[in-house]
Amino acid sequence: MVTGTGHRSRGGRASRLSPAAWLYVAIVVAAALAVLGKALGADPDMDGPVRLWWTMLVLALLFCVCDSAPTTLASRQSAWSPSSSATLAAVVLVGPAGAMAVGATSLLSVRRGLDLTQRVFNASMYGLSAYAAGEAYLALGGHVGHPTQASFPAIIGPFAAAAVVHVSINHGLLWGMLMLVPGAEPGQPGVAVQRYITMLFVSDLGYATLGLLVAALWSVGGAFAAILVLVPLFVARWAMGQFAAQERAYAATMAALCQAVETKDCYTRGHSERVSRGSAMIAREVGMRGSRVEAIRYAGMLHDVGKLGVPTTVLQKSGALTEEEFAAIQLHPMRGLAIVSEIGFLDEALAGIMHHHERMDGRGYPMGLAGDEIPEFARVIAVADAFDAMTSNRSYRGALAVEEAIADLRRWAGTQFDPALVDAFVAALRREGWEEPRAAAPAPADGLAAADHDDPTAPLRVVESW
């Protein structure tokens, strides 16, 4: 159960922590020391933990084994391990002080890349949540010692309360830390964890029940119970790890395939990934829930796949387009749809891909929708798409500075873009920054330059009026 997660900042050096993060760590450690002092004051000889040294030793080993083999989550800043079954067993068998000591052995867990600050923080976090769980257990009438037949079912209530307290404090403290540590990718302060947090909370609670089993079987099987308990724990850990690995592989494969699509158009190197990132920034800013942010991330990635159906000669044509050629470009969102519609999970993303060139005033394509008729995903992608096109180098003009591009977005808010989403994007940009494209687009060999169909500063020109 436990969320074990140490905070693992990329690069891992504590010196990179911001002053606020240092303060946070200091407060958590001080709170842990204060609680330790209180526990020592109440029982100076540590009678329980010392008398039950064998139990303590086995539980600490169990904790260390679990905590040493965590599953890294997608953000790589946090990891999950089922070690809280050990601390919760200690709550029942030894009491709050013992549980705290078991949690504090996180200091010794065998994990590479954890520096002392991180270890101390993790140990304090686990110690605090274990002690609080122990107090909650006692407060609700839980009895410390080996449970017997007579203890059931009365023990379940206090134990459940202890599990909830433990998991909540653990998650809460870690969440605070992740908020203060800069994200692995710019502009993502630990948000990737958001998608997992509900699942982790539930699974942590589920695994907490194993702590009760360890405690209950202690009088029969002793240490054996701990070994048996490890089996489902490690299977779950394995499955979580497989899931996370597959998800990373999935994202990487998708990005690589999108990049292959981009090779057709020299302007758009990295465009898909940046639009994906920009769309996700807007989506988070307007408070979409995690699964929708994820969907829009993929929609942004795939929004221009249909451009493959547009002949290269049209895409790279300089000067005005004939009506047929313009029609070919207007159809590209539909062609993208034909490909992507086979991916089952992307329902809402489909609408976003199909309509990402609609305009608020109804003069966009392919359907000429206006205002709220345009799906929200499409309005989001349109803003990120245009912004990236403007801030990229084009051979007919240099890249616009971020400020100029923002001014242009604002100018066209209401006619081309949804004003609320433009505001959200600007707010997110100010906070998280924008990673501008590195390489300049090479100028075409013939010295002529085609207009980028995404670029609002250089609208496509059509030969005849229509």
Place this chain on the structure above:
Amino acid sequence: MRSATSGAAGRPAQAESWRQAMDSGELLLVAAAGMLVVAAVAQTAAAGVVQPRIALAFGALISFGEVLRLSLEGGRESAPTGSAGAFAYAVVLSVGLTPAVQPALQVIAVAAAGMVLGALPHLAAGRPAGLAGVASRLIAVAVVAALFRPLRGALSVTSQHGWVLALVAMAGVLAAGWLAECLIRALISADALRARFGVALWDEMRVQLPLGAAVAATAILIAFAADIMGLAALGVFIAPLLVTQLAFRRYAGIRATYLETVRALARVTEVGGYVEDGHARRVGRLAVVVGRELGMSEPELLELEYAALMHDIGQLSLRDPIPGGATVLASPEQQRRIAELGAAVIDQAGVLDRVAEIVRYQSWPWRGGKREPPVGSRIIRAANAFDDLVGASADTSRTMAALEWLRLDTATEYDPRVVAALAAVAGRRHRGRR
């Protein structure tokens, strides 16, 4: 997630293989399980249900678990929670302070009733009843119950050292049940997909091992805890397995989405006019069937399918499509360049190294190159040529001509083993159509 999506290596021509399988292997299995159930129910009804309260609690758990079915990789259906409940009922020695004395046939009857009840919501929701899955799970329960029955008298979890003996006996019996289920499933899938039995069994055991271990451990935990906690143990100790199941569901889901996405994105070469409609998917399907014919395991088949789907992705880097898109007619240098470009795209992902390697060597002749290309590359080379020549056509004479064309080139270009497998597969397909 659509239930039809199959994680590893897909089950192509699903409708066909399903019907075929239901005709022979699965039907036999369902019939055998049905007879077992009839015998168990009749015996239990005649003798009366022993300890009905315990039977009811375990039966409820089993049907609850059956509702929460799970699709593992390769479209394998599993119901870990239900299985754990049924196994626990088969090996539980005492509940609270009362010894549990259910006969083996009653265990089978209760498990069958629970599973059938749990299948009803699936039927109501329009999903398949999954009778073959239910039957194989039930037979595993029967194996465990039958093997454990002679042992139970000698076992006790309460005595000083008795728990060690009980633990060993339970673990051994559950392993036997697990093995029986794997054997049955491997027989079925070898029959339905024409895979080699040894390979099918290995795949089955590989996929079922992690969840099987968790199920067995949970069953043992419940059996032990029931002695101390009574029936409350069922509710409390099934929870961790539910969490494990949740993790597996997400894992299976992302695998299916992954394959679905690669399948969809492989179509960009078609939309871009580089290759004929449906080429990537047909080559993918053909390559997998040929690979299975050659005895490749599921993980290898998945890599092969990815490589086959993306084998033409390098064409995107060409400024102008090859006329007709048929690489079989392109010059060797151009073929090699497309393969290199495609491998470079896949290398970008950084997670599909072996897939990139298969794509890279697809243009190499079987013999005469600097090294022998991987078997996946050889399969894709032949399957791609076959599809370029035959396309979506089902014409027998065209198929025969294409095979003949490939056979003529087996001295250097195409691996004769691959061409022979391809001929066998194509021959079966034509017979199946008729």
